[in-house]
Amino acid sequence: MFKIEPRGYESKFWRYASPVLALLLTGATSGLIFLAMGRPAGLTVYTFLIAPLLQQDGVQALVVKAAPLIMMGVGLSLAYRANVWNIGTDGQFTLGAICGGGVALAFPDVTPWVLFPVMIVAGAIGGMLNGGLVAWLRIRFNANEILTSLMFAYIAQYFLVYLVTGPWRDPEGFGFPQTALFSDNALAPRLIEDTNVHIGVLLAPLIAVALWFMLEKSLLGFQFRVLGQATRAAKFAGFNENRLVWIAMLISGGLAGLAGMLEATGTLGQLTTTLSPDYGFTAIIVAFLGRLNPLGAIPAGLLLALTYLGGDAAQINLGLPNAVTGIFQGILLFYLLGCDILLLNRIRWVSSRMRATG
Amino acid sequence: MTALLVAFLVSTIAASTPLLLAATGELVVEKAGVLNLGVEGMMLAGAIAGFATANVTGMTTLGVLAALAAGVALSLLFAIISLTLQANQTATGLALTIFGRGFSALVGAGYVGIPAPTLPKVHIPLLSDIPVLGPVVFGHDILVYLSLAILAVVAWCIRYTHLGLILRAVGDSHDAAHALGYAVVPIRYGAVAFGGALAGLAGAYMSLAYTPLWAQDMTAGRGWVAVALVTFSAWRPFWLLIGAWFFGALMYLSLYVQALGVPVPSALLSALPYIGTVVVLVLISRDARLIRLHRPAMLGRPFQARA
Numbered sequence: 001m002f003k004i005e006p007r008g009y010e011s012k013f014w015r016y017a018s019p020v021l022a023l024l025l026t027g028a029t030s031g032l033i034f035l036a037m038g039r040p041a042g043l044t045v046y047t048f049l050i051a052p053l054l055q056q057d058g059v060q061a062l063v064v065k066a067a068p069l070i071m072m073g074v075g076l077s078l079a080y081r082a083n084v085w086n087i088g089t090d091g092q093f094t095l096g097a098i099c100g101g102g103v104a105l106a107f108p109d110v111t112p113w114v115l116f117p118v119m120i121v122a123g124a125i126g127g128m129l130n131g132g133l134v135a136w137l138r139i140r141f142n143a144n145e146i147l148t149s150l151m152f153a154y155i156a157q158y159f160l161v162y163l164v165t166g167p168w169r170d171p172e173g174f175g176f177p178q179t180a181l182f183s184d185n186a187l188a189p190r191l192i193e194d195t196n197v198h199i200g201v202l203l204a205p206l207i208a209v210a211l212w213f214m215l216e217k218s219l220l221g222f223q224f225r226v227l228g229q230a231t232r233a234a235k236f237a238g239f240n241e242n243r244l245v246w247i248a249m250l251i252s253g254g255l256a257g258l259a260g261m262l263e264a265t266g267t268l269g270q271l272t273t274t275l276s277p278d279y280g281f282t283a284i285i286v287a288f289l290g291r292l293n294p295l296g297a298i299p300a301g302l303l304l305a306l307t308y309l310g311g312d313a314a315q316i317n318l319g320l321p322n323a324v325t326g327i328f329q330g331i332l333l334f335y336l337l338g339c340d341i342l343l344l345n346r347i348r349w350v351s352s353r354m355r356a357t358g
Numbered sequence: 359m360t361a362l363l364v365a366f367l368v369s370t371i372a373a374s375t376p377l378l379l380a381a382t383g384e385l386v387v388e389k390a391g392v393l394n395l396g397v398e399g400m401m402l403a404g405a406i407a408g409f410a411t412a413n414v415t416g417m418t419t420l421g422v423l424a425a426l427a428a429g430v431a432l433s434l435l436f437a438i439i440s441l442t443l444q445a446n447q448t449a450t451g452l453a454l455t456i457f458g459r460g461f462s463a464l465v466g467a468g469y470v471g472i473p474a475p476t477l478p479k480v481h482i483p484l485l486s487d488i489p490v491l492g493p494v495v496f497g498h499d500i501l502v503y504l505s506l507a508i509l510a511v512v513a514w515c516i517r518y519t520h521l522g523l524i525l526r527a528v529g530d531s532h533d534a535a536h537a538l539g540y541a542v543v544p545i546r547y548g549a550v551a552f553g554g555a556l557a558g559l560a561g562a563y564m565s566l567a568y569t570p571l572w573a574q575d576m577t578a579g580r581g582w583v584a585v586a587l588v589t590f591s592a593w594r595p596f597w598l599l600i601g602a603w604f605f606g607a608l609m610y611l612s613l614y615v616q617a618l619g620v621p622v623p624s625a626l627l628s629a630l631p632y633i634g635t636v637v638v639l640v641l642i643s644r645d646a647r648l649i650r651l652h653r654p655a656m657l658g659r660p661f662q663a664r665a
Binding site for chain 1: 579
């Protein structure tokens with residue numbers, strides 16, 4: 001019989017080993033699921049996790065996919081540290097894309113040196129408006145941010161559908177629910193010519209480093225950590241909880257908005273009814289896989305980006321539905337959370353004879 | 359006018375049933391001090407399990423049972439990780455929703471756009487033929503009546519029985535309940551499994567009676583509305599019913615107004631139930647005293663027995 005015993009301290013080893021263990025367990029479990037579906041387990045896991053990287057431009061596709069996930073994951077790391085449960089980053093992402101894209105559609109002829117910075121600000125503001133509204137409802141009316149942020153994600157999605165099927169629909173688009181293509185001036189600048197590798201790929205790690213400094217080295221970051229780990233202590237220390245909730249929601253919302261704007265102008269080139277393939281939920285896993293550490297969100301974002309590419313590869317090469325991505329992500333988060341028991345506890349095998357003697 | 363009223367009432371009750379089933383389950387879970395945010399995932403798993411089983415066997419009863427089993431199975435995953443391994447309940451619930459969506463989409467890929475038998479409407483001779491009252495009260499399928507019966511039993515159990523007292527003790531003070539000799543974790547397992555069963559039934563209602571078809575993400579946030587309903591009701595069963603009817607009416611109206619061809623864009627009308635959820639949550643949450651009075655004190659807190 002297994003017994004869970006408190007260690008009495010936090011294990012440094014398991015702090016970094018537990019996500020690795022979770023990954024291995026996820027790989028093994030997915031293999032079993034593929035077997036149960038009558039697929040060769042090894043080949044499927046290979047197609048899902050390794051083959052996408054070996055393809056031509058595989059690494060480029062990976063970093064482009066990872067950029068928004070890293071940005072959103074970094075913001076969530078910060079918010080979750082302070083026990084602010086923003087789970088509606090999908091909505092903030094969508095509103096960022098709408099605001100940034102709206103600027104792009106309204107001023108197609110302005111020089112990119114002016115236009116693009118304005119779009120960056122607009123995208124971030126779009127996300128911050130949504131995040132700020134959630135913060136205000138929590139602070140002013142005590143409304144649970146988990147539920148309100150998620151409801152706004154649905155509302156933002158319907159608002160997007162309204163815009164691209166209504167006032168913003170491309171008149172020359174044969175009735176398809178999409179806006180006109182953005183002008184060249186409004187496209188996110190490329191880091192490498194003739195590829196999709198846009199400026200977000202550079203911004204995402206920079207933002208992660210900046211927020212890491214803020215969280216680990218500044219008084220504000222200290223307040224965040226105390227609020228999350230010991231709410232009462234934070235109150236006795238006189239930290240302003242409401243101010244921290246505001247900051248957490250504005251930063252996580254703003255980063256999601258920025259990610260949405262960059263996705264729309266960097267990879268899609270227009271607004272359509274489906275901007276985000278569930279990035280909002282995936283970003284939650286990025287934050288947890290990265291140990292709620294902004295720097296950890298970088299490798300975590302790359303890995304979760306790989307699950308998207310893997311889902312596409314499994315669909316094309318093996319005929320599996322790309323919903324496999326969702327299952328893989330869900331199992332990964334389960335194992336991540338479950339393995340964390342090893343941080344503060346050890347698991348011991350207690351034989352029935354030992355139990356009897358005491 | 360009468361026909362309109364009958365249609366409104368019948369559709370409202372139908373739209374409120376999955377909300378009521380899932381919310382009743384979540385109420386019991388939260389009364390035990392556990393917050394399971396995986397309702398949406400469990401509903402989707404129930405919907406596809408019920409639909410696939412009914413499609414293959416041709417029997418809706420088996421479909422409903424399969425949905426129930428799928429909900430319980432997923433809820434036990436949640437229980438192992440959040441109760442035995444003491445992981446953060448908020449995050450574990452989210453994992454369950456993500457997993458349930460992926461799982462249902464994967465299993466359901468082969469079932470899109472094909473028919474399955476639907477739950478038959480109960481027909482009681484004479485009673486079902488009464489004008490207005492007949493179709494509104496006596497013209498539904500079995501799950502509608504079951505949802506009301508379950509709510510009544512749950513309300514009675516929580517308030518008047520020993521079992522309900524234990525449940526509330528575990529949810530309000532798990533250390534005291536433990537000291538009195540109650541097995542906190544197994545009791546919570548039971549509550550979580552009950553919540554899973556009802557979420558599964560809610561899913562079955564969606565795919566076998568309400569829609570009735572399988573489509574990816576067909577619950578469209580109803581699981582989350584159900585979680586919000588529990589807060590809205592301030593953990594009181596009677597208000598759960600009122601809330602479910604209110605949202606059922608809102609969902610019907612947003613569809614009905616679209617069908618009327620009112621010059622409001624349909625995408626905005628579709629957002630109405632979600633806007634309504636935010637508004638109602640805000641209205642109820644501002645009364646901090648009401649929430650403090652009724653909220654299970656241990657909600658979301660992990661329990662570890664000290665030797």
